[in-house]
Amino acid sequence: MATKPEMAKIYIMGKEHQVPKELTIMGALEYAGYKYIRGAGCRAGFCGACSTIYRKKGEYKLYSDLACQTLVQDGMRLVQLPFVPAVKAKYDLGKLDVSKNTVLEYYPEIARCVTCNTCNKTCPQDLEVMEFIQAALKGDIEKSARLSFDCIQCGLCAVRCPADIKHYHVGQLVRRLYGKYMSKKSKNLEKRLKEMAHGKYDSEIDRLTRASKEELRQIYKSRDIEAAK
Numbered sequence: 376m377a378t379k380p381e382m383a384k385i386y387i388m389g390k391e392h393q394v395p396k397e398l399t400i401m402g403a404l405e406y407a408g409y410k411y412i413r414g415a416g417c418r419a420g421f422c423g424a425c426s427t428i429y430r431k432k433g434e435y436k437l438y439s440d441l442a443c444q445t446l447v448q449d450g451m452r453l454v455q456l457p458f459v460p461a462v463k464a465k466y467d468l469g470k471l472d473v474s475k476n477t478v479l480e481y482y483p484e485i486a487r488c489v490t491c492n493t494c495n496k497t498c499p500q501d502l503e504v505m506e507f508i509q510a511a512l513k514g515d516i517e518k519s520a521r522l523s524f525d526c527i528q529c530g531l532c533a534v535r536c537p538a539d540i541k542h543y544h545v546g547q548l549v550r551r552l553y554g555k556y557m558s559k560k561s562k563n564l565e566k567r568l569k570e571m572a573h574g575k576y577d578s579e580i581d582r583l584t585r586a587s588k589e590e591l592r593q594i595y596k597s598r599d600i601e602a603a604k
């Protein structure tokens with residue numbers, strides 16, 4: 376006989392719900408009958424679509440996290456957080472000049488950073504957000520791109536920033552600048568892109584698109600894996 380899951384009492388928009396303790400915030404909201412139209416994507420901590428804010432039992436402090444990665448706790452209070460609409464600068468990557476401080480031109484608010492560390496404390500990926508903003512401010516694109524590399528664009532840093540900085544958009548711009556103008560070009564990638572443009576993999580891609588889940592699983596399991604050196 377299946378054992379009954381341990382339950383937690385949580386509040387969604389103030390209404391009490393009993394949900395299994397092993398659920399994430401996302402799972403608990405669905406268990407309680409809410410349907411995600413926005414604010415959910417990969418459900419695995421990669422896409423950054425599910426940023427959420429909550430309170431723990433007896434605490435006034437607001438916590439922020441990814442709803443698909445955070446387990447519910449007894450007494451948790453949840454509200455629905457609208458997606459993060461921070462305005463992204465419009466630019467043509469091919470026309471930007473990396474010799475100038477391009478980032479400051481498109482995101483002048485980074486000069487207002489008061490190094491309060493709120494962005495670092497908010498980031499669910501534990502990135503050094505403040506440091507990549509400071510590096511961008513100094514024009515160190517390489518360092519800023521490296522420090523922001525694992526950003527999943529959830530936007531929680533921007534939600535909490537007292538200086539209205541859109542850190543995740545800044546990180547995206549520095550990585551684009553680094554990729555386009557500063558990183559070493561990969562010969563293998565160029566070769567592969569040409570092969571793709573000439574249709575070398577069309578039939579293979581077609582075969583994979585038509586394959587069933589089970590066939591795909593088998594193909595994945597039997598793929599060649601390069602031996603670790």
Ligand code: FES
Binds near residue numbers: 417419441443
């Ligand atoms: S749904 Fe993609 S990170 Fe949570």
